[in-house]
Amino acid sequence: MTTSRLLIVSNRLPVTVSSDGGEFTVSPSAGGLATGLKGPHEQSGGLWIGWPGDVGNLDDAQRASLDEKLAELRTVPLYLDQEEASRFYEGYSNGLLWPLFHSLVDRIPLESRDWEVYRSVNQRFADLTVAHYRPGDTIWVQDYQLMLVPGMLRERLPSATIGFFLHIPFPSSETFRVLPRRQEILTGLLGADLIGFHTFAYLDLFTRSLMRLLGVEAEVDRVRYAGRNLRLGVFPMGIDAARFSSVSSSPEIIAASAAIRERIAPLRILLGVDRMDYTKGIPRRFLAFERLLEKEPELRGKVEFVQVAVPSRTSVDAYVALKQQVDELVGRINGQYGTITWTPIRYLYRSIPEAQLITLYRAADVMLVTPVRDGLNLVAKEFIASRVDDDGVLVLSELAGAASELGESLRVNPYDIDATAEAMATALALSPEDRKARMSALRRRVHAHDVHQWVAHFLRALDDAATQREPVGGQ
Numbered sequence: 395m396t397t398s399r400l401l402i403v404s405n406r407l408p409v410t411v412s413s414d415g416g417e418f419t420v421s422p423s424a425g426g427l428a429t430g431l432k433g434p435h436e437q438s439g440g441l442w443i444g445w446p447g448d449v450g451n452l453d454d455a456q457r458a459s460l461d462e463k464l465a466e467l468r469t470v471p472l473y474l475d476q477e478e479a480s481r482f483y484e485g486y487s488n489g490l491l492w493p494l495f496h497s498l499v500d501r502i503p504l505e506s507r508d509w510e511v512y513r514s515v516n517q518r519f520a521d522l523t524v525a526h527y528r529p530g531d532t533i534w535v536q537d538y539q540l541m542l543v544p545g546m547l548r549e550r551l552p553s554a555t556i557g558f559f560l561h562i563p564f565p566s567s568e569t570f571r572v573l574p575r576r577q578e579i580l581t582g583l584l585g586a587d588l589i590g591f592h593t594f595a596y597l598d599l600f601t602r603s604l605m606r607l608l609g610v611e612a613e614v615d616r617v618r619y620a621g622r623n624l625r626l627g628v629f630p631m632g633i634d635a636a637r638f639s640s641v642s643s644s645p646e647i648i649a650a651s652a653a654i655r656e657r658i659a660p661l662r663i664l665l666g667v668d669r670m671d672y673t674k675g676i677p678r679r680f681l682a683f684e685r686l687l688e689k690e691p692e693l694r695g696k697v698e699f700v701q702v703a704v705p706s707r708t709s710v711d712a713y714v715a716l717k718q719q720v721d722e723l724v725g726r727i728n729g730q731y732g733t734i735t736w737t738p739i740r741y742l743y744r745s746i747p748e749a750q751l752i753t754l755y756r757a758a759d760v761m762l763v764t765p766v767r768d769g770l771n772l773v774a775k776e777f778i779a780s781r782v783d784d785d786g787v788l789v790l791s792e793l794a795g796a797a798s799e800l801g802e803s804l805r806v807n808p809y810d811i812d813a814t815a816e817a818m819a820t821a822l823a824l825s826p827e828d829r830k831a832r833m834s835a836l837r838r839r840v841h842a843h844d845v846h847q848w849v850a851h852f853l854r855a856l857d858d859a860a861t862q863r864e865p866v867g868g869q
């Protein structure tokens with residue numbers, strides 16, 4: 395008898411392990427993919443294959459004990475040695491693919507020598523997946539770090555059901571063609587039965603690259619390649635909205651957010667919560683806040699910006715430089731406008747427990763989600779789901795994938811500092827009725843399209859696509 399399981403394959407596991415003298419600490423991973431898929435994985439009964447983070451040098455006994463601990467969570471670790479972590483994760487994935495896919499071409503390195511390691515680590519992910527695969531399983535590969543895996547799996551498991559989801563934007567073909575290994579990346583992805591994107595714009599751009607760089611024509615969402623039919627689809631990811639709402643309704647969170655508001659009353663709170671990443675637009679957001687204080691002096695002493703910046707990819711040079719830039723900006727703005735009794739920006743460079751995060755979401759007057767480019771942005775949805783009081787205003791970048799879904803937010807071009815400052819002022823001035831009307835509409839949408847519906851929708855479409863795939867070689 396075969397039982398069908400879901401095998402999630404992603405670079406990062408939903409938990410990250412750190413070790414100190416052989417003692418392991420297992421903590422939840424940051425980022426939308428890990429937080430979003432955690433619930434569905436817990437409910438699915440399948441396996442999650444991925445990297446547990448830098449665990450240091452372990453002897454065989456320590457590794458066996460860690461494997462066992464992770465197996466209890468139905469996670470299968472793929473360990474990267476130092477060279478792999480530096481060249482696959484920091485180098486090819488985050489030094490080259492990340493800026494390129496976010497259309498930040500001037501951030502790509504002059505030269506990259508990490509392709510071979512990207513390929514070999516993708517092969518290791520594919521091999522480990524094959525080793526755990528049982529006939530009937532559904533394999534779901536995630537994101538840009540593993541774009542060769544679908545093709546590698548297809549070679550070994552020609553009739554397996556294989557899905558792929560891209561959590562980041564897909565760039566224009568003019569940008570994508572800059573990538574030296576562009577064909578291999580495209581053919582790697584085409585090993586899947588279904589390739590999912592957050593927005594129709596990304597899907598459309600992908601089909602243009604298929605046409606221009608491979609000469610493969612897509613009929614809207616259908617592609618025929620190497621004797622198989624495969625499908626493309628748009629699936630904007632959701633969050634576990636019910637869980638956020640329920641935590642946010644708990645008496646502890648209500649009391650904690652009231653306490654924050656009381657402590658800082660009558661100040662109004664603007665909030666930002668991001669991984670410390672240059673795509674998130676944190677420096678421009680602070681420049682806009684500075685512009686607000688400059689142009690509207692009556693707001694000085696009346697508003698406070700709380701920014702949580704979660705450390706991320708701290709070994710990649712661009713992230714080190716960003717942290718320095720943000721540190722300096724915070725210092726400059728606080729130095730210029732702060733008083734003995736008022737600090738304009740409260741800046742927390744650390745990850746904070748979920749309960750504290752939800753407390754902040756509830757306490758905020760205005761949430762700023764202003765990336766210069768973002769696949770979707772789940773923080774925006776977390777904020778909305780936490781506002782069970784139907785209050786609070788979301789200011790959202792037009793360049794976040796979520797902008798096409800969250801029409802009742804105040805949308806801004808994050809490159810326009812004046813417009814972003816004005817959006818902050820408008821958000822602070824909205825009437826309670828207007829805030830309520832916008833937030834309740836947003837909340838309905840975030841609840842109706844939550845992560846469970848996202849998973850179900852993708853897996854149904856994947857099942858359909860696999861059924862319509864013709865046998866390999868049947869062209």
Ligand code: F6P
Nearest residue numbers: 406424425426427428537561706
């Ligand atoms: O959402 C994009 C993404 O790269 C995910 O794949 C990843 O889990 C998240 O951002 C956080 O990044 P990292 O795993 O590099 O810390």
